[in-house]
Amino acid sequence: MKPCDLCSLDCGNRPFELVTPEKTLQFCCEGCRGIYEMLHEINTAPAQAGQNPDKPTERK
Numbered sequence: 297m298k299p300c301d302l303c304s305l306d307c308g309n310r311p312f313e314l315v316t317p318e319k320t321l322q323f324c325c326e327g328c329r330g331i332y333e334m335l336h337e338i339n340t341a342p343a344q345a346g347q348n349p350d351k352p353t354e355r356k
């Protein structure tokens with residue numbers, strides 16, 4: 297079992313991975329991965345269509 301790199305909860309069978317130049321991190325959920333990206337200002341290529349890095353959208 298692998299603990300989440302953010303909250304240390306069990307990642308389960310299908311961890312959410314975040315590949316950085318240094319290492320691959322694993323998270324228990326997409327939220328933890330997103331928070332880690334924010335905290336460390338990690339810019340990854342968007343995995344899903346509809347995300348435009350040139351025009352960041354804010355959700356209300």
Ligand SMILES: [Zn+2]
Pocket residue numbers: 300301302303304305323324325328
């Ligand atoms: Zn977590």
